[in-house]
Amino acid sequence: MADVLEKVKQVVAEKLQIDAEQVTMEAAIVEDLGADSLEQADILFSLEDEFGITADDSDEAEGLKTVADIVAYLEKRTG
Amino acid sequence: MSRRVVVTGMGALTPLGLDRVTTWEALLEGRNGVGTITRFDASAYPVRIAAELKGFDVESFIEKREARKMDPSTQYGVAASLMAWKDSGLCEGDFDSARAGVIIGSGVGGIQTLEAQHAVLMEKGPRRVSPFFIPMLIADMSSGMVSIMLNLKGMNFATVSACASGAHAIGVSFQAVRCGDADIMVAGGAEAAVCPLSVAGFAAMRAISSRNDEPERASRPFDAGRDGFIVGEGAGIVVLEELEHAKRRGAVIHAEITGYGATGDAYHMTAPAPGGDGGARAMARALDDARMVPEDVQYINAHGTSTPLNDKFETAAIKSVFGEHAGVLAVSSTKSMTGHLLGAAGGAEAIFTALSLANSVIPPTINYETPDPDCDLDYVPNQPRDTKILNALTNSFGFGGHNCSIAIRRFEG
Numbered sequence: 482m483a484d485v486l487e488k489v490k491q492v493v494a495e496k497l498q499i500d501a502e503q504v505t506m507e508a509a510i511v512e513d514l515g516a517d518s519l520e521q522a523d524i525l526f527s528l529e530d531e532f533g534i535t536a537d538d539s540d541e542a543e544g545l546k547t548v549a550d551i552v553a554y555l556e557k558r559t560g
Numbered sequence: 561m562s563r564r565v566v567v568t569g570m571g572a573l574t575p576l577g578l579d580r581v582t583t584w585e586a587l588l589e590g591r592n593g594v595g596t597i598t599r600f601d602a603s604a605y606p607v608r609i610a611a612e613l614k615g616f617d618v619e620s621f622i623e624k625r626e627a628r629k630m631d632p633s634t635q636y637g638v639a640a641s642l643m644a645w646k647d648s649g650l651c652e653g654d655f656d657s658a659r660a661g662v663i664i665g666s667g668v669g670g671i672q673t674l675e676a677q678h679a680v681l682m683e684k685g686p687r688r689v690s691p692f693f694i695p696m697l698i699a700d701m702s703s704g705m706v707s708i709m710l711n712l713k714g715m716n717f718a719t720v721s722a723c724a725s726g727a728h729a730i731g732v733s734f735q736a737v738r739c740g741d742a743d744i745m746v747a748g749g750a751e752a753a754v755c756p757l758s759v760a761g762f763a764a765m766r767a768i769s770s771r772n773d774e775p776e777r778a779s780r781p782f783d784a785g786r787d788g789f790i791v792g793e794g795a796g797i798v799v800l801e802e803l804e805h806a807k808r809r810g811a812v813i814h815a816e817i818t819g820y821g822a823t824g825d826a827y828h829m830t831a832p833a834p835g836g837d838g839g840a841r842a843m844a845r846a847l848d849d850a851r852m853v854p855e856d857v858q859y860i861n862a863h864g865t866s867t868p869l870n871d872k873f874e875t876a877a878i879k880s881v882f883g884e885h886a887g888v889l890a891v892s893s894t895k896s897m898t899g900h901l902l903g904a905a906g907g908a909e910a911i912f913t914a915l916s917l918a919n920s921v922i923p924p925t926i927n928y929e930t931p932d933p934d935c936d937l938d939y940v941p942n943q944p945r946d947t948k949i950l951n952a953l954t955n956s957f958g959f960g961g962h963n964c965s966i967a968i969r970r971f972e973g
Binding site: 496497499519522523526529532535 | 623625629682685687688690691692695845
């Protein structure tokens with residue numbers, strides 16, 4: 482869990498050029514952190530690549546709003 | 561009364577320098593921007609030389625978060641546009657945003673992005689292709705990004721005509737301002753094609769010089785020993801403005817655009833039409849458009865690529881248009897120093913031509929050593945020439961048989 486969160490923080494902060502501290506579990510990628518739809522997709526693809534998974538259920542991936550959603554998704558997929 | 565169109569801003573990013581002033585100084589010193597390729601390992605390539613930008617720091621122009629979503633060609637186009645805009649002195653409130661547009665051409669757009677993302681597709685599959693791939697690839701993104709950054713809401717698109725892309729962008733922008741469709745246009749070209757796929761492709765065409773051991777002598781337009789052009793990269797962007805608009809805000813006026821001629825060869829994919837017919841008709845139309853006769857012109861900034869055919873046929877074209885005056889006027893190819901900036905060439909060379917007019921000095925054609933019987937004009941060999949010039953043409957021709965000539969006049973009120 483901690484490892485996944487750290488990785489998500491790192492990728493989101495790097496992609497959006499923001500401080501990692503801003504990337505809290507509650508933060509919504511679009512509304513709170515200011516990503517646009519392409520950046521949102523870019524973040525997800527980069528994380529999938531990092532964790533060596535391929536989302537075949539894109540509906541589920543597209544529903545991810547917050548950092549917590551993404552962490553939960555990645556944990557389930559890598560579980 | 562016809563509206564007059566003047567150049568009030570200029571920004572250049574070339575292998576000779578990362579701004580217009582540095583580039584211009586290098587041109588007058590006859591410096592050469594060609595070297596061994598450092599951008600990638602070209603040791604196995606038949607051509608291992610290019611004219612690369614040196615030391616470009618994108619973050620001095622564009623925030624990292626935005627810059628990383630742009631292909632280098634767009635980064636160059638945006639950076640040169642920002643320099644041109646700053647030079648123009650235009651500020652919010654000076655102009656009607658809806659009447660200010662952007663046309664920035666590129667020969668191939670984001671070819672480095674294409675290479676990188678194709679590798680991702682092959683290695684990792686379709687789910688890993690970047691969501692930024694398409695917006696980074698498409699050749700019109702410089703125009704789009706500049707409009708966003710400068711809030712310019714007038715006409716916005718790109719011209720694509722290979723090595724004439726930048727010149728066509730300036731030509732159609734000139735027409736837009738003259739006819740009243742716009743008051744201000746940001747126009748020119750951007751290219752970032754020093755990359756494996758591009759160098760391999762141009763080499764396969766035998767279009768580029770393979771003088772690998774002497775890069776500084778490889779670009780030698782009009783010289784008998786020329787053997788092809790040098791792939792270059794960069795951007796050249798001008799701000800065009802309606803004369804009265806520029807005067808009202810007390811703008812510094814660099815030069816006036818007076819004519820534009822565009823033609824097609826209707827002949828061959830890549831070879832110019834015999835005798836330079838298409839180029840000749842473009843020059844004749846530019847003269848006509850500017851209401852000039854051949855004797856009014858003192859200088860031509862040639863397309864002058866250093867390929868055997870271009871330089872021979874461009875010479876023939878100049879002679880067919882200018883007759884006896886062809887032997888009087890000065891012709892130089894700044895590509896002897898910058899290399900060939902491809903889609904950016906027309907933008908950069910319009911700037912060089914404007915600077916020649918404003919400063920009364922013609923940059924030389926360097927590496928001119930051995931005369932070619934087919935190239936028998938005054939090419940301003942190896943040394944710049946101080947001389948007052950009133951009218952000049954700048955030529956750009958592109959694969960596909962696209963020809964463009966722009967008439968520029970020294971601004972004297």
